[in-house]
Amino acid sequence: MMGKKDLQKPVALSEEKKSQIDENELRRTKRDERKEQAAAGSEKIKTDDELDDDRIDKTAEIQAAEKRSPDEIRIGGVEGGATHSTLIIMNGHGEKLIEMKGPGTNHWQLGMRETAARINGMITMAKKELNIPASSPLDSVGLTLSGCEQDESNRHLKETLFNEFPTASRRYFIGSDTLGSIKTGIENGGVVLIAGTGSNALLINPDGQKHGCGGWGHMIGDEGSAYWISHRAAKYVFDDMDNLEKSPRPISYVWPAMRNFFHVADRTDLLPHLYANFDKSKFAMLAKELAKGCEHEDPLCLLLFEDTGKILARYVQVVATKAHNDLLLSPGGLRIVCVGSVWHSWTYMKKGFVDQIHGTPGVDELTLLRLKTSAAVGACYLAADSLQCGSLKKTYDDNINIFYHYKRANMPKSAKDD
Numbered sequence: 001m002m003g004k005k006d007l008q009k010p011v012a013l014s015e016e017k018k019s020q021i022d023e024n025e026l027r028r029t030k031r032d033e034r035k036e037q038a039a040a041g042s043e044k045i046k047t048d049d050e051l052d053d054d055r056i057d058k059t060a061e062i063q064a065a066e067k068r069s070p071d072e073i074r075i076g077g078v079e080g081g082a083t084h085s086t087l088i089i090m091n092g093h094g095e096k097l098i099e100m101k102g103p104g105t106n107h108w109q110l111g112m113r114e115t116a117a118r119i120n121g122m123i124t125m126a127k128k129e130l131n132i133p134a135s136s137p138l139d140s141v142g143l144t145l146s147g148c149e150q151d152e153s154n155r156h157l158k159e160t161l162f163n164e165f166p167t168a169s170r171r172y173f174i175g176s177d178t179l180g181s182i183k184t185g186i187e188n189g190g191v192v193l194i195a196g197t198g199s200n201a202l203l204i205n206p207d208g209q210k211h212g213c214g215g216w217g218h219m220i221g222d223e224g225s226a227y228w229i230s231h232r233a234a235k236y237v238f239d240d241m242d243n244l245e246k247s248p249r250p251i252s253y254v255w256p257a258m259r260n261f262f263h264v265a266d267r268t269d270l271l272p273h274l275y276a277n278f279d280k281s282k283f284a285m286l287a288k289e290l291a292k293g294c295e296h297e298d299p300l301c302l303l304l305f306e307d308t309g310k311i312l313a314r315y316v317q318v319v320a321t322k323a324h325n326d327l328l329l330s331p332g333g334l335r336i337v338c339v340g341s342v343w344h345s346w347t348y349m350k351k352g353f354v355d356q357i358h359g360t361p362g363v364d365e366l367t368l369l370r371l372k373t374s375a376a377v378g379a380c381y382l383a384a385d386s387l388q389c390g391s392l393k394k395t396y397d398d399n400i401n402i403f404y405h406y407k408r409a410n411m412p413k414s415a416k417d418d
Contacts, residue, residue, distance in 0.1 A: 068092075070391040074138045076126070076169065077379030078119060079180050080105035080145035082197065083281050087122045088376040089130065089138070094384075094393040099374065100126050106147040112160045119143065120165035134167060141169040142383030144180025144375060149215070173386040177375065178202035178212075184378030185337045185369055185400040189327055191319055193312060196340030197284045199225035201315035203322055211322040213315050218280055224311040226284035226342050229304050233290055234258065234274075236300065238267060249300035257289045287342065294348040305345055309352030317356070320363050332405060333365025343370065346403065358411055368404040 070092025079086045087100045102122040107115040123141070124134060148154050154174040161168060178200055182192040194200045199222050200215035218227050237255050240247035264270050273283065293301030320334060327334055342349075357363055377399060384392040 070389075073387075073389060073391075074130075074132065075380050075383045075387065075389065075392065076123060076138045076141040077180070077376040077381070077383055078105065078122070078141065078143045078145065079177065079374050079376040079379060080119075080143065080148075081177060082106045082109060082146055085118070085122065085145075086374040086376045087126055088374060088380055089126055090380050090384075090392065092389055092391045094380075094391075094395070096377075098126050098129055099376070100129075105143075105145050107145070107153065107157060108147045112153075112157055113164065115145075116157060116160040116164055119161065120168045123168045137167050138169040140171040140173070140383040140387040140389070142173045142175075142180070142379035142381070142386070144175050144177050144183075144379040144382070146177045148174055149176045149212075171383070171386055173379075173382045175382065176202070178215075179204070179382070180375040180378040181337050181339045181371065182378065183381050184373065184375045185371055185396060186335050187394070187396050189324070190335035190337065191316060191323075192337045192339060193315055194339045195224050195226075195308070195312055195342035197226055197281050198222045199228065199312070199315070199340075199342075201319050203319035205322070205324045206326050207324070209322075211319050213318045224308050224315065224342070225340075226287035227280055228311075229290060229308055229342070230283050230286035232307075233286065233300070233304055234270075241267065247300065249298075249303050251300060253293045253296065253298035254290065254300050257293060258286065261286050261289050291345045291348070294345065302348060305348035306352035308342065308345075309349030309354075310356040312349070313353045313356035316366065317360060317362055328364070332367040332402075333407065334363060335367050335369060337369050337371060337400070338403075339371065339375070350404070354406065357406060358408065363406075364408040366406050367402055368406075369400040370403055371399060372401055373399050 073092030074089060074097075075092070076087060076089045081104055083104045085102045085105045087098075087102060089097045091097060100122055103118055104110070105115050105118050110118070119141075123138065127134060127136070127138075143157070148157070158172050158174055161172060178192045178194060179202070181194070182190060182202065182204055189204045189206045191201060191203050194215075198215070198217065201213040202215075203211045205211075214221050214223065216222070218225075218231070222228050233254050236247040237251050237258060239245040240251050241255075258270070259265065262270055262273050264273075273279075290301045290304060294305055316334070316336060320328070323334060357366070381392070381394050
């Protein structure tokens with residue numbers, strides 16, 4: 001247990017500790033940590049699995065946390081994606097002590113061992129910044145990571161963390177990145193709609209039941225994502241230039257934008273970017289250039305983003321069929337947390353989104369929300385729940401901004417003109 005001299009007082013948001021780390025720093029940290037553990041030895045930390053096998057010890061662990069001052073409790077949360085991750089550590093009051101950026105943590109891309117090592121490296125560096133001894137584990141850590149949709153693989157990740165890095169945390173909650181986003185902004189259930197490099201939708205009902213749509217990756221899905229927009233634009237260009245199928249709008253802006261973005265002269269030069277040197281994240285970044293085309297009122301770019309709005313609305317309509325009436329009939333209707341860079345182009349997506357929702361019965365009212373903070377906050381909330389830390393204050397309303405409200409009954413006078 002940490003002594004008072006080890007405690008780090010919460011700081012104002014403007015003074016809040018923030019760090020940026022890279023993979024080389026993480027590897028150096030791991031080597032130093034192993035040396036310290038070999039020299040001093042480290043106390044064996046009880047795992048969640050061990051506690052589950054012994055309910056008396058599990059209860060004692062939670063009771064011990066309840067007896068401690070909230071100032072002493074340390075709770076972590078990680079929002080993890082394929083390209084980057086964010087770690088936040090709070091005290092037992094819910095006051096943020098540190099926020100740290102790190103590399104991607106998708107175990108499907110990295111493997112379990114490397115993913116666990118990156119998580120541990122971020123935690124180790126954050127503990128160093130907070131003057132927490134390396135051998136003192138955090139009380140609980142929530143991991144909401146892309147790729148963590150399956151219980152079996154989540155258990156594997158948890159076991160890897162406990163076995164390989166026993167001083168990182170005493171407890172873990174592991175779930176998908178969509179879960180972290182929704183838990184950051186909504187208390188009693190709703191939808192998270194991700195439209196970044198990839199796309200995904202998840203509904204959580206008040207009773208905890210989950211229903212998803214999408215999230216299958218670019219080979220079979222990712223509709224409405226930045227990758228999907230980029231691929232759709234490229235397909236229009238290739239088919240039009242082959243005279244296979246005429247593009248629905250002229251390619252006079254999109255084709256030069258593609259050449260400039262990839263630094264190529266013709267379609268043959270594009271092939272390495274599509275195959276041998278394919279990088280999904282880089283390819284998806286073309287969507288940002290296409291959004292600039294919308295600013296210049298290019299007809300094909302405008303159509304691409306209007307269609308993006310339509311397909312994202314379809315995600316909502318699909319999961320809404322499983323939503324409890326408590327969510328559909330609540331003030332503001334179905335609440336939807338919108339995550340990802342594609343939502344920055346809402347101005348150009350709005351028409352397609354509203355037309356799709358209004359043109360099909362089913363969703364009579366909804367509210368679109370943006371997070372004002374990292375979804376690592378929601379991961380902290382989930383970690384606190386697993387520890388039964390009732391002192392941690394959850395500031396849902398402070399974590400969101402409302403950017404659009406739709407109500408079918410008001411459509412003629414407000415939804416179209418809003």
